[in-house]
Every structure is written in structure tokens, then in C-alpha cells.
Amino acid sequence: MKISDSFKSAIVEAICLLYILLFVYASVSKIIDFENFQVQLGQSPLLSAFAVPVSLGIPILELIIAFILLFPKFRYIGLMSSFGLMVMFTAYIFIMLYFSPFIPCSCGGILEKMSWNMHLVFNILLLMMAVCALLFFDKKSFFLRTKQFTVRLLLCTMISSVLIIILIFTFSEKIIHNENPFLRRYPPHPAEFSNAVRLKFNSYYLSGFADGRIYLGNYTTPAQIISFNSNLKDRKVHKIIFDPANTRFKVISWYVKGNYFYLLDGSIHKIFRGDIKTWKIDTELKDFPFFTRAIPIDSTTLVFRTNKGKKMTNTIGKFTNEQQVKVKYFEGLLQAQNEGVFDTDGVLMYSEELNKIVYLYYYRNGFVVADKNGKVENRGNTIDTIKHVNLKVSVLKNGTEYAISSPSITVNSSSTVYKNILFVRSQVKGRLENDQLWEKSFIIDVYDFRKNIYLYSFPIYHSSPAKKFSSFLATRTHIYALLGSDLVVYEIKNDLKKEMNSK
Incomplete structure (x- = not known):
């Protein structure tokens, strides 16, 4: 069954609005409770050593992506950036669940009510939406873009995002254990x-x-x-x-x-x-x-x-x-x-x-x-x-x-x-x-x-x-x-x- 172009455009529009709402809400929540957000990152076994730059960079990046998604001309870039950022978030949660020595508190906001497993499922759903929107994107609205180009770019973005998280995790562990910049970790109930x-x-x-x-x-x-x-x-x-x-x-x-x-x-x-x-x-x-x-x-x-x-x-x-x-x-x-x-x-x-x-x-x-x-x-x-x-x-x-x-x-x-x-x-x-x-x-x-x-x-x-x-x-x-x-x-x-x- 062939999906009409107008229906595809409506789906892309809805997904873009969802990402705008999510990123604006998430970034504003972090900014309002910035001190607590930074403390929570400092407790993360994955991000401890980079808690300060990450706590500053993530809300700014979320707002920038949300701003890009507002303009139809740049939504392809915004959706690909959203996909990359969500891959990072998902890889982070996956490593925390299966490779981390302990699991810290959640990220705050409405997502604080979710368990880490629920949060992982939520992120995977958002990733699927981003992929769907990118594949449905109007060919005429982005230069030299084909479906094969989008698939390759998605794969490259996913691999790059996962590698970034793995490198952060590796270097953070080395810094915390051997060159600790005076950051303490408090695992639950040792x-x-x-x-x-x-x-x-x-x-x-x-x-x-x-x-x-x-x-x-x-x-x-x-x-x-x-x-x-x-x-x-x-x-x-x-x-x-x-x-x-x-x-x-x-x-x-x-x-x-x-x-x-x-x-x-x-x-x-x-x-x-x-x-x-x-x-x-x-x-x-x-x-x-x-x-x-x-x-x-x-x-x-x-x-x-x-x-x-x-x-x-x-x-x-x-x-x-x-x-x-x-x-x-x-x-x-x-x-x-x-x-x-x-x-x-x-x-x-x-x-x-x-x-x-x-x-x-x-x-x-x-x-x-x-x-x-x-x-x-x-x-x-x-x-x-x-x-x-x-x-x-x-x-x-x-x-x-x-x-x-x-x-x-x-x-x-x-x-x-x-x-x-x-x-x-x-x-x-x-x-x-x-x-x-x-x-x-x-x-x-x-x-x-x-x-x-x-x-x-x-x-x-x-x-x-x-x-x-x-x-x-x-x-x-x-x-x-x-x-x-x-x-x-x-x-x-x-x-x-x-x-x-x-x-």
C-alpha cells in the first residue's frame, strides 16, 4: 500500500513537533534545576570526569536542535541531529544498565518517573520515529538527497554516536580511578x-x-x-x-x-x-x-x-x-x-x-x-x-x-x-x-x-x-x-x- 506524500509530510511534521517539545522541555528542566543536574552527572560512572562540560553542552545542544527543527528548510539536518543525540542517550542508558558498576539517579523532569529500562524503551521508540521521519522526508526539500543517501548517513551517524559514548566512558573511568579531579561517586548502598x-x-x-x-x-x-x-x-x-x-x-x-x-x-x-x-x-x-x-x-x-x-x-x-x-x-x-x-x-x-x-x-x-x-x-x-x-x-x-x-x-x-x-x-x-x-x-x-x-x-x-x-x-x-x-x-x-x- 502506497502512502501519499501529504500523509508522509504530516507524519514528519508531527515527529518534528514532538522532538521540539521534548528537547525544549528537557533542556529547560535541566537549566531550572541545573545544580542538581550537574550533581547527578557527577555521580554517573560514565560521565563523572566530563560532568561540567556535558552539563553545559547538553541543554544548549537540545535547544539548538529544537530551534533548527522549527524551520522546514533545515528539518532534515535537525532530524539527523536529533537521531544522533538520541543514539548517544540510548547508548548511554544501555552501557549504564549492562556495563556500569552501579546505576545513579535518573535525569530529572518527567523522565525521572521512568525506570532505566522504561527509559531505554522510550528512547528506542523516539529513534524509530526519527528514522521514519527521515525516510519520509520530501526529496525536493534537501539537495542531492536520496533514500540510499539517508540510510548511509543514518548508519554513519549511529556508529559515530555510539563510538563517542564508548570513548567518553573509557576515558572517564580512567580519569576517575587514576587521575581523579576530586569527584566522588556514591553508588547505592555499598x-x-x-x-x-x-x-x-x-x-x-x-x-x-x-x-x-x-x-x-x-x-x-x-x-x-x-x-x-x-x-x-x-x-x-x-x-x-x-x-x-x-x-x-x-x-x-x-x-x-x-x-x-x-x-x-x-x-x-x-x-x-x-x-x-x-x-x-x-x-x-x-x-x-x-x-x-x-x-x-x-x-x-x-x-x-x-x-x-x-x-x-x-x-x-x-x-x-x-x-x-x-x-x-x-x-x-x-x-x-x-x-x-x-x-x-x-x-x-x-x-x-x-x-x-x-x-x-x-x-x-x-x-x-x-x-x-x-x-x-x-x-x-x-x-x-x-x-x-x-x-x-x-x-x-x-x-x-x-x-x-x-x-x-x-x-x-x-x-x-x-x-x-x-x-x-x-x-x-x-x-x-x-x-x-x-x-x-x-x-x-x-x-x-x-x-x-x-x-x-x-x-x-x-x-x-x-x-x-x-x-x-x-x-x-x-x-x-x-x-x-x-x-x-x-x-x-x-x-x-x-x-x-x-x-
Whole structure:
């Protein structure tokens, strides 16, 4: 059955008007809610690195195409441009559905009500309409145009549009993971809130995780440790059996690892150890250097941080007490930018599963990974842009003590590690981030230090802005955090669970 030219013209006219309405509505919606649109693009695994130019370019391009479609003389160009743009949108949705590590929020406007699958079907229908209009187009209204010419141009436009999206996706992933321009990604639910308990006091600290239980010490009651099972339902109090004799302690902290618990106080030359079955201290590791941080590696070996040399700079070392006491200092592991004390201040961690020392700087975007003998394996960066410590430090009269005379921004306030996954609580807001999210939560950035890449981020929510995030700890299945006097637990889900349980 032959379709009349007048009917073809009516179909072309209707499709052009539909595209004009769609593009004008879509572009105006984006412009009105531009900040939110830009934030959503910043969360896209495909467009993160190009969120700013894309957020500016798409509404402008939609308006230009809509304007071209208003004029019958240029509608062929407008329809072909519409087809190319819709191919890009469709390829984007297809990649997001089948190749993306996670799916972000929708694009806003009326399309926000659609699921991603519905959106894909909607785009395919629009593509079919554009093809139909181009094939029905009046031959006399565009120079040298034949049906074969249109088919070839459609194929070239489709291939070019798909290639553009693939290239954007490839380069964006490379930039975000390896050269991150301070853009965070928030995939849906990598860790979900599971439970919380009120501890009454804010003097608790996380002591470790062993045998399926999380242990907490208390600076005001150092003679006992409390513990909970993994979901915080079962609470126990463990009273420490210990006769310190004439030992004078300044600040006692407990560390629980495996079958043992350790008494740590950097002001004395001893480490005390006991068994968690009896909670009795029965072993003394003597001749331990003064330290500011210490973490047990095994029953007789600890990695520690101390102040060493004339300038009392921060230095990492290892203590071993097997047949004889051995202390080894890892000179050069920490890299000073100023005086070597505050500029190298940070969090000392140990990945038990990989036997790696991990050290994260407080005041700059750097961390270092070394084996248990102090050999540097990797120096990485967190995604913020603060590469150099901005601290003014004064030397006191004795020449060996320093004090901060001008405070700096704390970039990374706390951290924990499990296997090759590094969790960092950042205090610096990135580009294209939601202000409300920062007001009601603490942001945790996740890195793979073995690949030296940023993975993504997730929030740990608080009940009040007055709650202070003091510390957190990651296990194979959960993340525990102290928020003021509350202990909260988040269950690890989805891709994060795969990352943490991978070999």
C-alpha cells in the first residue's frame, strides 16, 4: 500500500513537533534545576570526569536542535541531529544498565518517573520515529538527497554516536580511578545501616575485632574492656586481671588481635600482653621504644611510630621480641615536607590479611604502603587536591619541641584497612557534591591500595551534627564506627562485599 506524500509530510511534521517539545522541555528542566543536574552527572560512572562540560553542552545542544527543527528548510539536518543525540542517550542508558558498576539517579523532569529500562524503551521508540521521519522526508526539500543517501548517513551517524559514548566512558573511568579531579561517586548502598547502641560515654575507643566480636576500651575506666557480637546484640564486660607493680602509666589503650590483647602506653618501655580467654596479663615485652602509635603484627612483633633524631621527626619502626629484642627503624618511609613532625602526622594501620603496613597522612592527600620489613611498595594519593601541608609550626625554646602556630585543614581525619581496601573518613568536600548529604552524614572514601585507585564513597549517617566521628573499623562483613557516644554498625553489601572478599 502506497502512502501519499501529504500523509508522509504530516507524519514528519508531527515527529518534528514532538522532538521540539521534548528537547525544549528537557533542556529547560535541566537549566531550572541545573545544580542538581550537574550533581547527578557527577555521580554517573560514565560521565563523572566530563560532568561540567556535558552539563553545559547538553541543554544548549537540545535547544539548538529544537530551534533548527522549527524551520522546514533545515528539518532534515535537525532530524539527523536529533537521531544522533538520541543514539548517544540510548547508548548511554544501555552501557549504564549492562556495563556500569552501579546505576545513579535518573535525569530529572518527567523522565525521572521512568525506570532505566522504561527509559531505554522510550528512547528506542523516539529513534524509530526519527528514522521514519527521515525516510519520509520530501526529496525536493534537501539537495542531492536520496533514500540510499539517508540510510548511509543514518548508519554513519549511529556508529559515530555510539563510538563517542564508548570513548567518553573509557576515558572517564580512567580519569576517575587514576587521575581523579576530586569527584566522588556514591553508588547505592555499598554499606547499609544495621544497628546502633548507646554507650552513655564518649570516652570509648575501638580496640579491635576478634572471634566475631568487636572490642572497645574506655580511657576513663582502663581496667575493663566491653565487647559486642557482630550485630551489637550481645554485650559483655571483660575485667582485666593485672598487677602493674610500680609501673607508672600515662595513657593506657588496649588493642585486641587474634587470641591476645595488648596494653599500650607510649611513655613506658614495655608492652603487656594477655589471653582473651582469661583476660589476664601474663607476658611482658621489655625494652620497647617510646612510641606515639603501635599496632601488633603477631604475638611478639609490633609496628610502631616514634619521634626520632635531633628534630624528633616521625619515624616508623618494627619491634620483635622472640629469642632476643630487635628494633628496626624504617628511615624514609614517611616523607617530610616541613619539620617532619606535624606534616607527617597521620594514621598507622596494618593489613593483617596482606601483611602490609599502611600509613595515611592527616594534612595532605597521601598514603604509603610497605611490607612488614618496611620496604615501600606503593605511594598513593587520596582524591582531594591538597598535596602540600599548609601548616605554620613554631620551634619552642628548647629547640626539640614544636607547636602548631597556624592550624591547617585536616584532610583525612581517620582511617581503617581490610585486605587491600582502604577506608578514609575525609573532611574535604569534593566537586559537584550535595550539601545536604554532608550536613547529615560523615563521608567515607574507599580505595584499593594494591591497584592504587579510588573506588567510590558512601555516607555514615549521624543523628545530630554535634556527634563527633572518632574512629571506625572494617571487618570482612561489617563497618563499625563511633559517633559521639553511639556505636553504629553498617553491613557491607554488593560490590564492596565482592571487593573485600576477593583474593
